[in-house]
Amino acid sequence: MTTVTLRNLRKKFDDVVAVDGIDLDVEDGEFLVIVGPSGCGKSTTLRLLAGLESATDGRIEMDGRDVTAVEPKDRNVAMVFQNYALYPHMTGRRNITFGMKSSGDFGDEEIERRVAEAADTLDIADLLDRKPEAMSGGERQRVALGRAIVRDPDAFLMDEPLSNLDAKLRIEMRAELARLHSTLGTTTVYVTHDQTEAMTLGERVVVMNDGGIMQVDEPQRLYDFPANRFVAEFIGDPAMNMIPVDVEDGRAVHDAFEIPLPLADAGDPVAADRNGVGEESLDDGRRAVLGVRPEDFRLPDPRTDDGLPRIDATVNVREPLGDSLLLHCSIGDASCNVQAAPRTDVGAGETVSVTYDPARLHLFDAETGEAFYHSEAHVSEAERPVPASVE
Numbered sequence: 045m046t047t048v049t050l051r052n053l054r055k056k057f058d059d060v061v062a063v064d065g066i067d068l069d070v071e072d073g074e075f076l077v078i079v080g081p082s083g084c085g086k087s088t089t090l091r092l093l094a095g096l097e098s099a100t101d102g103r104i105e106m107d108g109r110d111v112t113a114v115e116p117k118d119r120n121v122a123m124v125f126q127n128y129a130l131y132p133h134m135t136g137r138r139n140i141t142f143g144m145k146s147s148g149d150f151g152d153e154e155i156e157r158r159v160a161e162a163a164d165t166l167d168i169a170d171l172l173d174r175k176p177e178a179m180s181g182g183e184r185q186r187v188a189l190g191r192a193i194v195r196d197p198d199a200f201l202m203d204e205p206l207s208n209l210d211a212k213l214r215i216e217m218r219a220e221l222a223r224l225h226s227t228l229g230t231t232t233v234y235v236t237h238d239q240t241e242a243m244t245l246g247e248r249v250v251v252m253n254d255g256g257i258m259q260v261d262e263p264q265r266l267y268d269f270p271a272n273r274f275v276a277e278f279i280g281d282p283a284m285n286m287i288p289v290d291v292e293d294g295r296a297v298h299d300a301f302e303i304p305l306p307l308a309d310a311g312d313p314v315a316a317d318r319n320g321v322g323e324e325s326l327d328d329g330r331r332a333v334l335g336v337r338p339e340d341f342r343l344p345d346p347r348t349d350d351g352l353p354r355i356d357a358t359v360n361v362r363e364p365l366g367d368s369l370l371l372h373c374s375i376g377d378a379s380c381n382v383q384a385a386p387r388t389d390v391g392a393g394e395t396v397s398v399t400y401d402p403a404r405l406h407l408f409d410a411e412t413g414e415a416f417y418h419s420e421a422h423v424s425e426a427e428r429p430v431p432a433s434v435e
């Protein structure tokens with residue numbers, strides 16, 4: 045059993061604050077993913093966990109034991125890197141066993157047993173006698189994983205382990221890592237800048253920016269209830285549309301439209317049960333940014349009336365993506381992406397009437413960027429319109 049706790053962890057390099065006082069609790073057996081843009085401090089955080097960097101301030105605990113000043117070799121964690129870090133002149137087997145042999149902690153029989161077990165788990169038996177130059181990228185990464193597994197560490201620390209692989213292999217190895225985790229159940233901290241990897245692998249996902257933690261949540265909750273503009277725009281592709289509005293009389297008001305903001309009755313268990321940020325924050329005159337994901341806009345079926353306002357959108361560019369049609373539009377002075385059904389017959393230059401899912405509106409404070417309203421918290425299942433089918 046291994047829990048990892050970070051308290052006010054900080055790392056400063058000369059004049060760069062790479063990690064700016066973060067708090068985090070990794071649960072026993074959890075697969076936790078840290079995601080964020082380049083330079084936000086992901087690798088530094090992981091290297092602090094591994095003991096490869098020393099903290100400027102704060103504390104790291106493993107299973108409640110303070111390891112902040114403990115040497116890397118005494119932490120019993122295994123790190124897997126992007127570039128595999130295999131020794132080119134050694135066979136797969138030697139690469140896997142090298143650290144165990146040199147530590148002197150394991151007998152030959154024990155080493156053999158563990159290698160056989162890892163080879164079986166990772167399906168790499170036929171790579172053991174080959175040198176890295178005779179392996180594909182995916183095979184090298186498997187051997188690097190083998191080297192981590194044989195040590196039976198308390199935790200795996202993985203830094204972009206799949207980013208040197210081509211797209212297809214990355215998807216295969218992603219599934220493999222998920223399977224490996226469900227087999228071994230070892231606490232894992234996984235760093236990536238790829239939001240798809242984060243969403244698919246993470247039981248929980250930490251979004252970092254600028255050395256700080258923006259939000260920690262289950263993947264779907266990050267998507268549905270982003271805590272701020274940064275998370276809202278970072279998670280989701282194409283990104284959430286952001287439109288400046290004023291809040292007036294329970295509506296989001298823009299020059300080109302007015303959208304009513306659903307509100308559950310005070311004390312409604314539906315709102316209380318969900319992420320009920322907000323009702324008190326819908327003050328008249330509050331300046332806000334309305335967030336709507338491209339797939340939450342829709343082109344309504346002209347034959348039905350769902351009672352929702354219609355918004356005029358002028359199509360600037362039309363991008364058929366195969367499984368959907370992405371329309372780059374102008375709504376008043378705002379640029380918006382609208383995801384329509386594939387093969388929808390609209391062309392650039394046309395003005396279309398769009399509507400939206402009333403359960404998927406988000407409001408962020410215009411100054412701070414903090415989310416203060418998610419309409420999903422206020423709309424019960426029964427109140428949601430059935431999406432009109434577009435033919």
Ligand SMILES: Nc1ncnc2c1ncn2[C@@H]1O[C@H](COP(=O)(O)OP(=O)(O)OP(=O)(O)O)[C@@H](O)[C@H]1O
Pocket residue numbers: 057058060061062080081082083084085086087088089237
């Ligand atoms: N050894 C170092 N000396 C000085 N600055 C460093 C050092 N290592 C990292 N930094 C700086 O700290 C910040 C965080 O770097 P880090 O490598 O943790 O980012 P990252 O989130 O892993 O980015 P990427 O996605 O590009 O790998 C960056 O501004 C980087 O330039």
Ligand SMILES: [Mg+2]
Pocket residue numbers: 086087088
């Ligand atoms: Mg990095």
